Amino acid sequence: MNSLQTKDYIVFLIYFLVVAGYGYIVYRRKKKISVDSKDYFLAEGSLTWWAIGASLIASNISAEQFIGMSGSGFKMGLAISTYEWMAAATLMIVAIFFIPVYLKNKIYTMPQFLSQRYNGTVAMIMAIFWLLLYVLVNLTSILYLGALAISSISGISITTCMLFLAIFAIIITLGGMKVIGYTDVIQVFFLILGGLVTTYIALNLVSKEFGTTGTINGFRLLTQHADDHFHMIFDKNNANYMDLPGLTVLIGGMWIVNLNYWGCNQYITQRALGADLKTARGGILFAAFLKLLMPVIVVLPGIAAYVLHQRGNFQTELLQNGELNPDRAYPVLLNLLPAGLKGLAFAALTAAIVASLAGKANSIATIFTLDIYKKINKSADETKLVKIGKLVVLVAMLLAVVIAPLMGIDKKGGFQYVQEYTGFVSPGIFAMFILGFFWKKTTSNAALFATIGGVIFSFVLKFIPAAVNLSFLSSIGFSKMNEKGIYEIPFLDRMGFVFCASVIGMYFISMYENKKGVKPNALELDRKMFGLNTSFTVGALIVCGILAALYTIFW
Numbered sequence: 001m002n003s004l005q006t007k008d009y010i011v012f013l014i015y016f017l018v019v020a021g022y023g024y025i026v027y028r029r030k031k032k033i034s035v036d037s038k039d040y041f042l043a044e045g046s047l048t049w050w051a052i053g054a055s056l057i058a059s060n061i062s063a064e065q066f067i068g069m070s071g072s073g074f075k076m077g078l079a080i081s082t083y084e085w086m087a088a089a090t091l092m093i094v095a096i097f098f099i100p101v102y103l104k105n106k107i108y109t110m111p112q113f114l115s116q117r118y119n120g121t122v123a124m125i126m127a128i129f130w131l132l133l134y135v136l137v138n139l140t141s142i143l144y145l146g147a148l149a150i151s152s153i154s155g156i157s158i159t160t161c162m163l164f165l166a167i168f169a170i171i172i173t174l175g176g177m178k179v180i181g182y183t184d185v186i187q188v189f190f191l192i193l194g195g196l197v198t199t200y201i202a203l204n205l206v207s208k209e210f211g212t213t214g215t216i217n218g219f220r221l222l223t224q225h226a227d228d229h230f231h232m233i234f235d236k237n238n239a240n241y242m243d244l245p246g247l248t249v250l251i252g253g254m255w256i257v258n259l260n261y262w263g264c265n266q267y268i269t270q271r272a273l274g275a276d277l278k279t280a281r282g283g284i285l286f287a288a289f290l291k292l293l294m295p296v297i298v299v300l301p302g303i304a305a306y307v308l309h310q311r312g313n314f315q316t317e318l319l320q321n322g323e324l325n326p327d328r329a330y331p332v333l334l335n336l337l338p339a340g341l342k343g344l345a346f347a348a349l350t351a352a353i354v355a356s357l358a359g360k361a362n363s364i365a366t367i368f369t370l371d372i373y374k375k376i377n378k379s380a381d382e383t384k385l386v387k388i389g390k391l392v393v394l395v396a397m398l399l400a401v402v403i404a405p406l407m408g409i410d411k412k413g414g415f416q417y418v419q420e421y422t423g424f425v426s427p428g429i430f431a432m433f434i435l436g437f438f439w440k441k442t443t444s445n446a447a448l449f450a451t452i453g454g455v456i457f458s459f460v461l462k463f464i465p466a467a468v469n470l471s472f473l474s475s476i477g478f479s480k481m482n483e484k485g486i487y488e489i490p491f492l493d494r495m496g497f498v499f500c501a502s503v504i505g506m507y508f509i510s511m512y513e514n515k516k517g518v519k520p521n522a523l524e525l526d527r528k529m530f531g532l533n534t535s536f537t538v539g540a541l542i543v544c545g546i547l548a549a550l551y552t553i554f555w
Contacts, residue, residue: 008343052283059359071327073302077229146353169357194348195297253492428454
């Protein structure tokens with residue numbers, strides 16, 4: 001039944017009032033303090049480790065995880081969890097090596113880093129690029145996919161859902177990063193609680209289907225009746241190899257995807273940039289533990305839906321235009337929940353979407369205000385900067401509402417839509433960041449080469465299979481024949497090749513310019529700043545141990 005009942009609306013109303021009310025309390029307390037742009041955009045020094053960790057996850061998890069990753073669980077199984085579990089490992093690296101560099105050099109935005117390390121031209125080019133990417137790709141996809149998911153559960157029109165999500169996110173965003181950070185704690189609570197309820201119901205449905213009871217039995221039955229859905233590493237004969245090409249998810253392009261996302265992304269790193277090193281690392285460690293849990297919430301329901309579908313259930317519910325659509329798996333499961341619990345799951349999904357929208361909108365406002373407007377209007381005071389930031393939030397959200405239905409997001413699929421437009425640039429950007437961090441000789445022209453050359457390399461490797469036979473790469477696992485008989489390079493491998501080409505190009509350009517007397521703007525580094533305290537070390541080792549166990553069990 002695609003509608004909410006009175007109990008569901010009551011549960012959802014409680015969620016809305018708790019989040020909005022708590023956000024208002026935080027905002028009123030903050031308002032008593034003098035207006036400061038860094039406090040508004042970064043919540044400088046006021047977020048605790050648990051607020052930072054919760055905000056990282058709330059901003060990261062959205063409709064594309066609940067709907068897209070659950071759909072991928074239906075299609076390919078537990079292997080899609082590599083995006084979540086490798087993110088946990090990546091967060092450890094970001095906490096140990098990236099965050100100390102940012103904090104030591106008082107870097108608050110990614111364009112500021114590029115300006116400080118390279119020059120204003122590189123910074124301005126990337127600031128404009130990030131704004132376009134965040135508004136036209138990320139904000140629109142989160143808004144539209146979220147509205148689509150909520151509409152399929154509630155029966156409310158997509159347009160109405162988009163407007164509601166946008167207004168709800170604006171209410172939170174206008175309070176600044178401190179309001180976002182602390183309300184995200186509540187959002188994550190609802191997100192995890194509602195997600196676990198859905199998983200619990202899904203596993204019990206599987207048990208019931210086979211004449212038993214209990215979630216443990218449900219999970220055991222999943223592993224028995226969908227054994228092919230519980231392998232993390234695909235061999236080349238697997239139909240999903242192009243999406244997750246074997247060991248690349250452990251030692252290849254998956255690292256570039258995650259390190260670029262978690263370490264070089266304003267949207268994410270912003271949560272930790274206003275804190276001291278110990279607090280920032282504690283928050284990131286907390287986020288890593290939460291990441292380990294996410295596949296239980298978003299992937300297992302998809303596998304459960306697959307098993308139930310194989311047993312003859314959901315034969316019509318999973319169809320879209322006459323074809324099986326795995327992305328409908330999660331909404332179909334939610335519609336089976338009893339009144340009240342469905343409202344809780346509905347609140348969890350809304351929490352994930354609104355938190356992501358708020359975080360993205362705040363990052364858009366931060367980059368525009370601090371990296372573009374402040375450079376144009378150098379005399380602007382703190383009050384003016386905050387007002388501009390709030391105006392940018394409103395304009396960005398309005399643009400997303402208008403543009404989202406025109407982008408064809410539902411036709412491409414959430415993950416595919418976002419990756420298609422970000423995957424072409426992330427290898428070059430990551431190369432520019434990683435060499436900028438740790439190789440003092442890297443020059444500005446080398447950075448420009450990585451930015452522009454990385455995109456060119458990506459397009460060349462994307463379209464070259466149509467002109468060149470790449471079958472010779474097949475024997476080493478770097479190409480596979482598609483349905484048209486053309487040998488294609490898997491997406492993640494392509495990213496690895498582009499990253500390597502960008503690094504090599506940057507090396508030779510930098511060495512050439514160094515010989516010509518060019519002196520790069522190297523960052524201030526100190527080995528001591530990479531030192532770890534005992535609690536973080538223990539926590540990081542536990543995360544690594546859990547990851548090793550998971551990959552060993554489900555190899």
